[in-house]
Amino acid sequence: MTDISERGYAHAEMLVSTEWVAEHLNDPNVRIIESDEDLLLYASGHVPGAVEVDWTADLNDPLRRDYLNREGFEALASRIGITPETLCVFYGDKNNWWAAYALWVFHLFGHTNARIMDGGRLKWVQEGRPMTREMPAYPRTRYTAPERDDSVVRAFRDHVMQHVEARRPLIDVRSPAEFSGERLHMEDYPNEGALRGGHIPGARNVPWSRAVNPQDGTFKPAEELRLIYEDEHELSPDDDVIVYCRIGERSSHTWFVLRYLLGYEKVRNYDGSWTEWGNLVNVPIER
Amino acid sequence: MPEIPERLKELLADFSFVTSRSERAELLIELADRFEPVPSRIAVPPYPEDHRVQYCESEAYVWAEDQPGDSLKFYFAVENPQGLSAMAMAVILDETLSGAPVEQVAQVAPDIVLKIFGNDISMGKGQGLMGMVSVVQAEARRRLAN
Numbered sequence: 001m002t003d004i005s006e007r008g009y010a011h012a013e014m015l016v017s018t019e020w021v022a023e024h025l026n027d028p029n030v031r032i033i034e035s036d037e038d039l040l041l042y043a044s045g046h047v048p049g050a051v052e053v054d055w056t057a058d059l060n061d062p063l064r065r066d067y068l069n070r071e072g073f074e075a076l077a078s079r080i081g082i083t084p085e086t087l088c089v090f091y092g093d094k095n096n097w098w099a100a101y102a103l104w105v106f107h108l109f110g111h112t113n114a115r116i117m118d119g120g121r122l123k124w125v126q127e128g129r130p131m132t133r134e135m136p137a138y139p140r141t142r143y144t145a146p147e148r149d150d151s152v153v154r155a156f157r158d159h160v161m162q163h164v165e166a167r168r169p170l171i172d173v174r175s176p177a178e179f180s181g182e183r184l185h186m187e188d189y190p191n192e193g194a195l196r197g198g199h200i201p202g203a204r205n206v207p208w209s210r211a212v213n214p215q216d217g218t219f220k221p222a223e224e225l226r227l228i229y230e231d232e233h234e235l236s237p238d239d240d241v242i243v244y245c246r247i248g249e250r251s252s253h254t255w256f257v258l259r260y261l262l263g264y265e266k267v268r269n270y271d272g273s274w275t276e277w278g279n280l281v282n283v284p285i286e287r
Numbered sequence: 288m289p290e291i292p293e294r295l296k297e298l299l300a301d302f303s304f305v306t307s308r309s310e311r312a313e314l315l316i317e318l319a320d321r322f323e324p325v326p327s328r329i330a331v332p333p334y335p336e337d338h339r340v341q342y343c344e345s346e347a348y349v350w351a352e353d354q355p356g357d358s359l360k361f362y363f364a365v366e367n368p369q370g371l372s373a374m375a376m377a378v379i380l381d382e383t384l385s386g387a388p389v390e391q392v393a394q395v396a397p398d399i400v401l402k403i404f405g406n407d408i409s410m411g412k413g414q415g416l417m418g419m420v421s422v423v424q425a426e427a428r429r430r431l432a433n
Binding site: 037038039040041043044054055056057093094121122125246247249 | 308309312313315316319344345369370371372375404407408409410411412
């Protein structure tokens with residue numbers, strides 16, 4: 001894979017390489033953060049000095065279906081020993097799917113001083129770089145965060161309905177089987193099912209993983225990404241785009257691709273996603 | 288005959304005493320470390336799709352071999368080298384259900400995944416792991432039907 005700076009990204013600075021991370025393991029201005037889909041991975045070994053931010057335990061409100069509030073984010077930031085000036089570098093499994101999600105949530109609190117390690121955990125391991133089971137301990141900080149701002153990168157169902165009515169672009173990043181409604185959810189699963197299958201009318205189906213090279217988890221160059229999103233699916237950089245999946249996690253990966261790698265100014269992630277839309281009464285559904 | 292295989296009952300009891308996320312992870316990582324992929328006398332890659340677990344993003348495969356005395360021996364492959372949870376689940380299913388009476392194995396509910404991994408497991412992961420239980424359960428039911 002070519003160097004990040006040669007791939008034509010609008011904001012190449014939002015990605016760092018594994019080499020860069022290796023050189024900044026002891027940089028006090030940098031915090032390496034692992035966010036995984038597989039809950040065992042971090043404890044089984046991680047980049048030396050990396051802390052873990054877990055989706056369920058750290059980023060969600062324990063009661064409401066929502067993200068943590070300002071106080072919760074301040075507590076999280078203090079626990080992992082960061083200040084608003086700390087450069088947070090996220091990485092994880094599944095081609096950085098959960099890393100992108102955590103970075104997106106940090107954006108809700110204005111912590112945009114954040115990067116993704118290109119290739120994530122897979123590339124780091126493939127390159128034989130060091131891993132440790134040692135849990136780092138950083139002094140707690142006093143982090144003062146602004147109130148969570150949902151207006152810039154987050155969309156709610158009313159915004160999506162307006163989008164549908166105005167025929168503005170929606171990208172459904174789920175698998176084709178989920179998009180078609182053939183696969184809904186697993187029976188007996190208690191938490192996250194949907195009563196109806198299909199997709200939001202007008203949405204285009206671009207599975208999130210198309211943006212990465214499966215061999216090493218790195219992001220595809222801008223030219224290849226444009227072929228997918230612009231030539232195949234007719235998006236344009238000045239579009240107002242809403243992305244969604246099942247609960248907003250895979251779509252945060254596509255949000256990152258459109259917002260930073262292709263430089264779209266207005267991209268929002270609908271985290272209610274199919275588990276909200278597929279359960280709403282009297283909303284339009286397409287199959 | 289009890290409804291749940293004895294070794295599975297013991298394992299679920301062990302997990303019922305887990306009090307922290309890190310303790311649960313340590314237990315499961317120890318299990319995953321014991322994972323051994325399906326032997327070549329049973330299957331070699333590329334593995335056939337009809338043995339693949341639906342919904343499992345770690346690309347898990349399951350085989351069942353007849354054993355004397357109304358039981359089965361289960362084998363697993365996990366193609367994702369980072370699929371530690373799937374490996375742990377494979378070890379659990381092999382160590383607690385291989386050799387158990389098929390009548391009992393056929394009754395094992397997929398929601399044991401929640402008792403082992405915790406209720407806050409993500410939907411995608413839960414689906415895949417429950418899918419592994421469902422395949423094992425289906426193999427036992429097939430054996431009973433024959």
